[in-house]
Amino acid sequence: QQQVKQSPQSLIVQKGGISIINCAYENTAFDYFPWYQQFPGKGPALLIAIRPDVSEKKEGRFTISFNKSAKQFSLHIMDSQPGDSATYFCAANDYKLSFGAGTTVTVRA
Amino acid sequence: NAGVMQNPRHLVRRRGQEARLRCSPMKGHSHVYWYRQLPEEGLKFMVYLQKENIIDESGMPKERFSAEFPKEGPSILRIQQVVRGDSAAYFCASSPPGTGAQPQHFGDGTRLSIL
Numbered sequence: 001q002q003q004v005k006q007s008p009q010s011l012i013v014q015k016g017g018i019s020i021i022n023c024a025y026e027n028t029a030f031d032y033f034p035w036y037q038q039f040p041g042k043g044p045a046l047l048i049a050i051r052p053d054v055s056e057k058k059e060g061r062f063t064i065s066f067n068k069s070a071k072q073f074s075l076h077i078m079d080s081q082p083g084d085s086a087t088y089f090c091a092a093n094d095y096k097l098s099f100g101a102g103t104t105v106t107v108r109a
Numbered sequence: 110n111a112g113v114m115q116n117p118r119h120l121v122r123r124r125g126q127e128a129r130l131r132c133s134p135m136k137g138h139s140h141v142y143w144y145r146q147l148p149e150e151g152l153k154f155m156v157y158l159q160k161e162n163i164i165d166e167s168g169m170p171k172e173r174f175s176a177e178f179p180k181e182g183p184s185i186l187r188i189q190q191v192v193r194g195d196s197a198a199y200f201c202a203s204s205p206p207g208t209g210a211q212p213q214h215f216g217d218g219t220r221l222s223i224l
Binding site: 006031032034036041042043044045046049089093094095096097098099100101102 | 113115142144150151152153154157165168200202209210211212213214215216217218
């Protein structure tokens with residue numbers, strides 16, 4: 001069964017807008033929550049990650065919000081750019097990664 | 110500073126043949142993971158290896174699939190007697206040693222096509 005649930009499946013945002021992707025998990029043994037960005041024909045690239053003792057982490061235009069009690073975390077992409085058009089995967093790690101199903105983000109110029 | 114290197118990038122096999130996929134981890138990384146990505150799906154864990162040891166192979170099919178990470182050389186994922194359902198992208202990731210979960214970095218994968 002899917003250990004990490006990710007939504008939405010796809011989203012379209014205008015250039016300069018905010019993209020928001022949500023994930024939820026059940027297994028409390030997970031202790032590391034990375035987000036990966038994948039372009040067609042390439043491998044997943046580590047974008048940003050958070051550990052459960054932190055509620056928010058920001059790196060440039062990318063922010064992770066983490067709610068330990070709700071077992072939910074989300075990725076916000078601020079000032080979205082056409083180059084951000086890609087598939088984004090959330091994941092949860094207890095030494096091996098359990099991935100969400102992915103969100104295809106399209107940024108319209 | 111090379112990242113995770115996988116080869117070949119594309120591999121075509123006929124049903125019944127063997128497929129060998131190679132992965133060289135990042136420098137300093139001693140942990141290797143293999144994941145499979147079926148079309149329009151997310152990535153699924155297959156196996157976790159350290160040098161000369163299989164730590165967790167719970168995601169690997171019981172038959173026809175095997176993996177190794179020898180003392181010298183790359184990690185190898187081997188699929189014997191391939192079938193059409195084995196067509197997928199196979200990704201290798203590596204991580205450094207350390208306490209607790211460590212960031213995993215991925216290669217660009219091997220796209221396996223079965224004729």
